[in-house]
Structures are given as C-alpha cells and as structure tokens.
Amino acid sequence: MTSPQRLPNSLTPLDAALDALLQGVEPVAPVELSLKEALRCIAAEMPPLEARPSRDIAAVDGYTFRARDLVGASSYSPLPLSAPPVWVEAGEAIPEACDCVLDSDSVDLSGPMPQVLAEAIPGQGVRRAGGDVAAGSLVVEAGRRVLPRDLLLARAAGIERLNVRRPRLRIVNVPGGGVAANLIAESAQATGAETVSFTAAGRDAGSIAAALDDGASDLLLIVGGSGVGRTDAAVTALAARGKILSHGIALQPGRTSAVGRLGKTPVVVLPGAPDQALAAWWTLALPVLDRLAGRRQRKTVNLPLSRKIASSVGIAEIVLLERKQDMWATLAVGELSLDAIARAEAWLVVSGGSEGFAAGSPVDAYMLRE
DSSP states (O other), X not given: OOOSOOOOSSOEEHHHHHHHHHTTOOOOOOEEEEHHHHTTSEEOOOOOOOOBSSSOEESSSEEEEOGGXXXXXXXXXXXXXXXXXXXXXXXSBOOTTOOEEEOGGGEEOSSSSOEEOOOOOTTTTEEOTTSSBOTTOOSSOTTSBOOHHHHHHHHHTTOOEEEEEOOEEEEEEOTTOHHHHHHHHHXXXXXXXXXXXXXXXXXXHHHHHHHOOTTSXXXXXXXXXXXXXXXXXXXXXXXXXXXXXXXXXXXXXXXXXEEEEETTEEEEEEOSSHHHHHHHIIIIIHHHHHHHHTOOOOOEEEEEBSSOEEOOTTSEEEEEEEEETTEEEEEEESSOOHHHHHHOSEEEEEOTTOOEEOTTOEEEEEESOO
C-alpha cells in the first residue's frame, strides 16, 4: 500500500506559507460577553469609563475637616471647635468644604467644647474623585487580552459585560494522535477562542473530509495525518473539500504541515507528533487567530543568549529557551523533546535565511507563560 500524499520537491518558506494563509483574513465582529466568558479573550473597542469614585469619599471612619483650619493643633495645644464635627463612615461622601478625615482619637468630645488634638494634610483619610478609576480610562485597551485584573476594574465600574473578539476555532483530530490533539486543544482554549473539537471516524480521506465544515468556524485545524505515511490522508481530504495552498513547509520541526482554504475559512493541517504540531501551531495557526481576534502584536522578551545557536540555512527552526541569570539558555533547536517542551519558558524562530545567533547576541523570544 502506498501513501496517498506526497511532499513537493521543494519546501515552501515559512513566511510565504503564512502570507498565503493570512491573505484576506480580517478581525471577526465584536461580541458582548459576560465578564467570566470574556476572560482571556481579546478586547474590542469599548466606551471610556466615568470617574470612580465620582466625588471625594472617606477612606477611613472619622471626622471631616478642612486641613488648613487645623494648623497648630496638638495634644499640647488643642484646637477648640464651635460646633461638633461631622462624622463619616468609610465610603461616604466628604462634605464640600472638607478635605481630610481624622480618626476618633484625634478629636476630644469629652468636655463642654469639642477639641481637635492633631493637624492634618489635605487628602488625609480621603479617596479622591477618580482615585480608583480615572475619567476617560478603559477597562482594557482594544487588542489586548482580558486578564483577571481587568475584571476587577470592570466590577468596580459596575460593568457586567465586555466587548471582545472571539474567533471560532474548529479542531478535527485524526485518530491516532491523541497527545498532540489534546495539546493543541488546550493551547487553543488558553487563547480565549471559542474552541470545538471533533474526532474523525477514521484516518481515511473520506472520514476526515466528512468531519470538515467550512461554515462553523473562522479557523479550521486538522491535527494528524499530514505526512506521507501509508495511513496519512489529511491533506488529500482537504484537497477534496477545499484548496491546498502549501504542503511541505520549510519548518523544523513541522515539515509536513500544510495550509489551505475550505471555502473562505483558513485551514492549517498540523502533524500528529506533539513537537511538530506545536511548531505549526506557534508559527502558522496562532498568527491567524491573532489576526482574527484583532490582537496587538505579541510581546517578546529580549535577552542575550548564553551560548551559540547554530541553524541550517534554508529552513526555519524552532528554538526552545529558558531564562537563567537574565540570559536565554537553549533547551532545544529543531528537535523538541517532551521534556524540553515542558520546561521551556519561551520560543523563537531562526529564519531560513539565518545560520543562527552568536553567544551573547540579544534575541527576542515569545513567552510561553504569559
């Protein structure tokens, strides 16, 4: 039995494959989700917030005063008051003429005339208007991931729903690659995408093609069956239903990856081995998800390399890194063990036109634990 799939004589450069895959991809329309559902999604445009608190409030329980009226007051030189001071509880509005709050120990009400026993400075014991949320600020900037601390701000502002962009991601797993399939599904869920996973009924082209659906997702991933083995048929299945843009990417690991279209939906076919699937996920699928979500460019961390990275010209290679003494230490280049994947803190790509990096060279790496 021969393989139904063949790689071309020359591999497609990674940049060319990604450019073809991204062609025509635009951010999805914003949706309004509850705070819990919006967590980890990419924020869309939202109206600016009003100031919180809207006026000066007491930060502590105590008596309210105007600080300039208390100059010189002390336990040795009490300041007599003509009338009892106003008491406020924490969170209550400060009277208009007042700008500070003194605790009960600083005011003596035991005698016939109230006395102040301490000075104060303007703002003492007071939470200023806009002190928690400045007028015109945003719960989260458009294009940034919604984090737990953003939900704190939203709740403080009385907001129960957020506008986010949440691409629909459909994952079709080819039987036999359970480890890689679970890895990609869990990685996808961490992006905030609306993720649905299916397992094809079999490894044959017909079973895989039957599991594809171009109307239910913004991005389609097929995990497994991308190679030239006797039971590999994912690329053949995609070709029967849609269009192959590239099969055989100049990427190590991940050479048998493929990109294509199913209708207007971009498709990435990931190899079934975990390291190869991750390489294709990072370099091909994630950029599409980011475009669909309207995400800003992912941040990198720039550190010098603790040792040289040597790479083969003509193929892009994935490098796994961990941080040691403010330098990037190399865990793996091109061949990624499961141990290296589990330990890695960051990754980078050595482009096909580069021979690598010298020891001490500063490099930008994408964090895996953001």
